[in-house]
Amino acid sequence: xxxxxxxxxxxxxxxxxxxxxxxxxxxxxxxxxxxxxxxxxxxxxxxxxxxxxxxxxxxxxxxxxxxxxxxxxxxxxxxxxxxxxxxxxxxxxxxxxxxxxxxxxxxxxxxxxxxxxxxxxxxxxxxxxxxxxxxxxxxxxxxxxxxxxxxxxxxxxxxxxxxxxxxxxxxxxxxxxxxxxxxxxxxxxxxxxxxxxxxxxxxxxxxxxxxxxxxxxxxxxxxxxxxxxxxxxxxxxxxxxx
Amino acid sequence: xxxxxxxxxxxxxxxxxxxxxxxxxxxxxxxxxxxxxxxxxxxxxxxxxxxxxxxxxxxxxxxxxxxxxxxxxxxxxxxxxxxxxxxxxxxxxxxxxxxxxxxxxxxxxxxxxxxxxxxxxxxxxxxxxxxxxxxxxxxxxxxxxxxxxxxxxxxxxxxxxxxxxxxxxxxxxxxxxxxxxxxxxxxxxxxxxxxxxxxxxxxxxxxxxxxxxxxxxxxxxxxxxxxxxxxxxxxxxxxxxxxxxxxxxxxxxxxxxxxxxxxxxxxxxxxxxxxxxxxxxxxxxxxxxxxxxxxxxxxxxxxxxxxxxxxxxxxxxxxxxxxxxxxxxxxxxxxxxxxxxxxxxxxxxxxxxxxxxxxxxxxxxxxxxxxxxxxxxxxxxxxxxxxxxxxxxxxxxxxxxxxxxxxxxxxxxxxxxxxxxxxxxxxxxxxxxxxxxxxxxxxxxxxxxxxxxxxxxxxxxxxxxxxxxxxxxxxxxxxxxxxxxxxxxxxxxxxxxxxxxxxxxxxxxxxxxxxxxxxxxxxxxxxxxxxxxxxxxxxxxxxxxxxxxxxxxxxxxxxxxxxxxxxxxxxxxxxxxxxxxxxxxxxxxxxxxxxxxxxxxxxxxxxxxxxxxxxxxxxxxxxxxxxxxxxxxxxxxxxxxxxxxxxxxxxxxxxxxxxxxxxxxxxxxxxxxxxxxxxxxxxxxxxxxxxxxxxxxxxxxxxxxxxxxxxxxxxxx
Numbered sequence: 016x017x018x019x020x021x022x023x024x025x026x027x028x029x030x031x032x033x034x035x036x037x038x039x040x041x042x043x044x045x046x047x048x049x050x051x052x053x054x055x056x057x058x059x060x061x062x063x064x065x066x067x068x069x070x071x072x073x074x075x076x077x078x079x080x081x082x083x084x085x086x087x088x089x090x091x092x093x094x095x096x097x098x099x100x101x102x103x104x105x106x107x108x109x110x111x112x113x114x115x116x117x118x119x120x121x122x123x124x125x126x127x128x129x130x131x132x133x134x135x136x137x138x139x140x141x142x143x144x145x146x147x148x149x150x151x152x153x154x155x156x157x158x159x160x161x162x163x164x165x166x167x168x169x170x171x172x173x174x175x176x177x178x179x180x181x182x183x184x185x186x187x188x189x190x191x192x193x194x195x196x197x198x199x200x201x202x203x204x205x206x207x208x209x210x211x212x213x214x215x216x217x218x219x220x221x222x223x224x225x226x227x228x229x230x231x232x233x234x235x236x237x238x239x240x241x242x243x244x245x246x247x248x249x250x251x252x253x254x255x256x257x
Numbered sequence: 258x259x260x261x262x263x264x265x266x267x268x269x270x271x272x273x274x275x276x277x278x279x280x281x282x283x284x285x286x287x288x289x290x291x292x293x294x295x296x297x298x299x300x301x302x303x304x305x306x307x308x309x310x311x312x313x314x315x316x317x318x319x320x321x322x323x324x325x326x327x328x329x330x331x332x333x334x335x336x337x338x339x340x341x342x343x344x345x346x347x348x349x350x351x352x353x354x355x356x357x358x359x360x361x362x363x364x365x366x367x368x369x370x371x372x373x374x375x376x377x378x379x380x381x382x383x384x385x386x387x388x389x390x391x392x393x394x395x396x397x398x399x400x401x402x403x404x405x406x407x408x409x410x411x412x413x414x415x416x417x418x419x420x421x422x423x424x425x426x427x428x429x430x431x432x433x434x435x436x437x438x439x440x441x442x443x444x445x446x447x448x449x450x451x452x453x454x455x456x457x458x459x460x461x462x463x464x465x466x467x468x469x470x471x472x473x474x475x476x477x478x479x480x481x482x483x484x485x486x487x488x489x490x491x492x493x494x495x496x497x498x499x500x501x502x503x504x505x506x507x508x509x510x511x512x513x514x515x516x517x518x519x520x521x522x523x524x525x526x527x528x529x530x531x532x533x534x535x536x537x538x539x540x541x542x543x544x545x546x547x548x549x550x551x552x553x554x555x556x557x558x559x560x561x562x563x564x565x566x567x568x569x570x571x572x573x574x575x576x577x578x579x580x581x582x583x584x585x586x587x588x589x590x591x592x593x594x595x596x597x598x599x600x601x602x603x604x605x606x607x608x609x610x611x612x613x614x615x616x617x618x619x620x621x622x623x624x625x626x627x628x629x630x631x632x633x634x635x636x637x638x639x640x641x642x643x644x645x646x647x648x649x650x651x652x653x654x655x656x657x658x659x660x661x662x663x664x665x666x667x668x669x670x671x672x673x674x675x676x677x678x679x680x681x682x683x684x685x686x687x688x689x690x691x692x693x694x695x696x697x698x699x700x701x702x703x704x705x706x707x708x709x710x711x712x713x714x715x716x717x718x719x720x721x722x723x724x725x726x727x728x729x730x731x732x733x734x735x736x737x738x739x740x741x742x743x744x745x746x747x748x749x750x751x752x753x754x755x756x757x758x759x760x761x762x763x764x765x766x767x768x769x770x771x772x773x774x775x776x777x778x779x780x781x782x783x784x785x786x787x788x789x790x791x792x793x794x795x796x797x798x799x800x801x802x803x804x805x806x807x808x809x810x811x812x813x814x815x816x817x818x819x820x821x822x823x824x825x826x827x828x829x830x831x832x833x834x835x836x837x838x839x840x841x842x843x844x845x846x847x848x849x850x851x852x853x854x855x856x857x858x859x860x861x862x863x864x865x866x867x868x869x870x871x872x873x874x875x876x877x878x879x880x881x882x883x884x885x886x887x888x889x890x891x892x893x894x895x896x897x898x899x900x901x902x903x904x905x906x907x908x909x910x911x912x913x914x915x916x917x918x919x920x921x922x923x924x925x926x927x928x929x930x931x932x933x934x935x936x937x938x939x940x941x942x943x944x945x946x947x948x949x950x951x952x953x954x955x956x957x958x959x960x961x962x963x964x965x966x967x968x969x970x971x972x973x974x
Contacts (some may be wrong), residue, residue, distance in 0.1 A: 103584030
């Protein structure tokens with residue numbers, strides 16, 4: 016039993032889709048908590064509902080059953096405005112395919128969030144964007160457009176963009192899926208380093224090795240949590256191999 | 258507005274520059290059409306107001322009847338009596354009389370009927386300097402003056418001069434009875450009462466068959482009396498009034514005053530002047546179509562824009578999903594799309610302004626051809642361009658914001674993962690049938706199913722393409738029809754000469770014409786009567802043509818029915834308007850000669866025997882005997898048609914006929930064709946411009962629609 020109050024409580028959450036005449040149950044009564052200062056990894060094969068779970072927590076999709084509690088409030092009962100505020104203040108998203116805005120440079124992709132999501136004063140935007148780019152090792156690549164960056168660099172911009180909001184929870188969908196080994200490790204180091212000061216990182220992946228760096232690992236199969244494993248001593252990313 | 262948004266908007270536009278340029282072109286064409294057409298309408302209206310105002314166009318013309326004249330002093334005393342009571346601002350006393358103008362044309366002698374207007378002009382002055390009412394040459398800063406009032410110099414009406422190529426310095430010979438004078442042309446002049454050369458009773462403009470010559474009173478008197486004399490005779494007075502509200506009383510007082518001098522006068526008020534009436538009614542007729550055409554263009558361009566932007570915003574929905582996932586507020590997303598809308602509006606408006614330059618040049622040319630002398634400089638009325646910009650801005654903003662507002666309501670995940678827009682609907686029964694049809698190629702099945710899955714999207718594309726094509730084809734058809742109407746009008750006229758008579762003359766007027774003129778093949782007496790066709794409560798103007806031998810004069814293309822004694826043939830246009838068919842009856846208002854004397858207008862019920870499709874506008878046909886039975890015009894005619902050998906022009910015959918008593922004009926078919934072309938000039942010109950604009954519009958809309966479709970199928974956001 017963890018004495019710390021969870022950031023998010025997931026209780027018997029379900030999600031089903033109707034595709035034509037077929038109903039697909041992507042999530043079935045999933046229950047777990049997301050704690051601050053922790054890295055949580057959700058492991059499972061393709062199609063097991065990992066990304067669906069991430070999307071529910073990120074507030075970009077809504078569960079069809081169960082509860083997703085944030086600060087004691089059910090996310091399904093939030094108004095559109097409150098949901099937007101939740102996504103704005105609580106969540107940072109790192110998409111599997113980066114989803115950078117193609118006609119903005121790396122720096123502008125971050126500035127865009129700082130200006131229009133965080134309402135940061137114009138004078139500070141440039142400085143902060145440069146800081147964020149430097150923090151992901153791209154201080155000199157800020158004027159490049161996404162198509163001029165490698166996959167790893169795009170992923171790092173995507174992380175910097177997520178960090179720009181200084182969210183409480185960072186959600187990363189297969190953050191190493193498109194990356195080579197060394198770039199993947201760098202990205203993981205970045206993500207893990209974020210889980211402090213009351214912040215939490217949730218990574219979904221099919222790569223079992225990534226479970227070793229997590230404080231907690233949830234094994235997902237066919238939309239259900241098969242088991243939940245707690246690592247008292249997570250492995251440092253530098254020792255990780257796959 | 259933060260600069261990242263602007264940068265992003267600009268980059269978005271640059272990334273899809275052709276598409277955005279075409280969208281801007283679509284709205285730009287609407288702006289250009291709206292601004293230029295309204296500006297042209299304003300130019301025509303202001304141009305007319307300006308020429309009538311600057312030329313001090315008369316409020317009232319007093320013409321002495323039956324060849325009466327009075328001395329200048331007598332007329333002056335009459336005018337002095339009423340001057341103060343009726344606040345007469347300006348007056349001009351003139352001596353107006355008919356003449357023959359002899360001149361060389363195509364190396365042959367040409368005689369034309371004309372009119373001399375003798376005016377009081379001091380020596381060394383031009384008609385502009387001294388003429389207070391109906392001022393000629395008002396548009397010239399420093400017109401050439403008469404050398405002396407007795408210098409045998411004249412100014413000649415501009416359209417007539419242009420038709421026959423008279424230039425300053427040339428000589429023309431003016432005849433009145435036995436008096437003949439050679440006059441040197443000082444300048445061509447626009448004469449206010451003949452801005453458009455049409456006389457009372459004319460059915461068509463007569464600038465080639467009626468020349469007006471301005472002379473100083475002294476020279477006019479010499480021509481009028483045959484002697485150089487100090488006497489000054491007046492038979493025509495034109496007045497401008499400070500207050501036209503007392504017009505009826507003024508006319509009554511003037512009538513009595515002139516009657517006391519033994520002179521009967523005829524009054525013509527400003528709006529009764531045929532030239533002014535024609536120009537204003539021509540403008541009024543065109544006004545509605547001129548307002549409708551740009552509205553249609555703007556409407557189609559707006560529709561094209563709505564459809565294209567709606568589709569384009571839809572293609573941006575994954576990006577909207579990402580914005581939302583990042584926590585961006587809906588309001589901020591809408592502001593972003595409004596920037597794109599504003600960019601398109603600004604670009605479109607600028608393009609519209611650029612496009613309006615050539616449009617304005619075309620319209621300026623049309624406007625100048627209409628009046629044939631320089632009026633107001635074709636300047637821009639900024640308000641229309643401002644309205645165009647505002648409409649463009651509203652359209653672009655609403656076309657971006659409405660679909661964007663719909664897009665931000667969706668769940669981010671749906672648009673990010675592309676589930677949104679992928680129809681969950683079944684392909685339907687038809688789709689199912691197609692699926693089982695093995696004989697259909699897969700590509701065709703895919704196309705049909707795509708259309709069935711997203712019927713609104715398919716329909717909007719089809720509508721956009723269809724409307725723009727329909728617009729282009731519509732204008733092309735109107736253009737072609739106008740040209741065809743001109744051609745078929747010409748083809749429908751079998752006559753070579755149309756001779757108009759002074760009122761009704763005995764049919765015997767044509768006796769001996771054929772024998773006297775070699776080359777003249779046939780002479781057909783005729784009556785042409787303006788009439789009102791009145792089915793029930795409606796009323797339509799028409800001209801009844803009743804030549805003695807209809808078949809030889811007009812090639813009537815009968816659509817239904819036939820020409821029959823005792824009945825009338827009406828035009829297809831009238832039949833459509835009034836919903837009439839052969840066998841129906843119609844009320845026709847006609848002048849009927851009473852048993853004692855004089856005409857009275859009567860409504861007669863006549864059966865329709867046929868409907869013709871000749872493009873003669875409002876023409877109706879009736880056998881001459883029938884018309885005579887109805888009207889009592891037995892033995893009388895008001896026009897004559899002449900057929901010549903091989904349709905050739907015989908100048909000698911023209912000159913002989915025009916000088917005969919009772920003949921007012923002799924027009925060759927080529928003159929009529931030229932006049933009709935001129936008459937339809939603005940209409941055809943306008944339609945041609947619209948066809949060109951709509952062609953570009955159609956191209957832009959179709960290209961944009963298909964480009965967006967192609968992008969959608971590539972899955973590019």
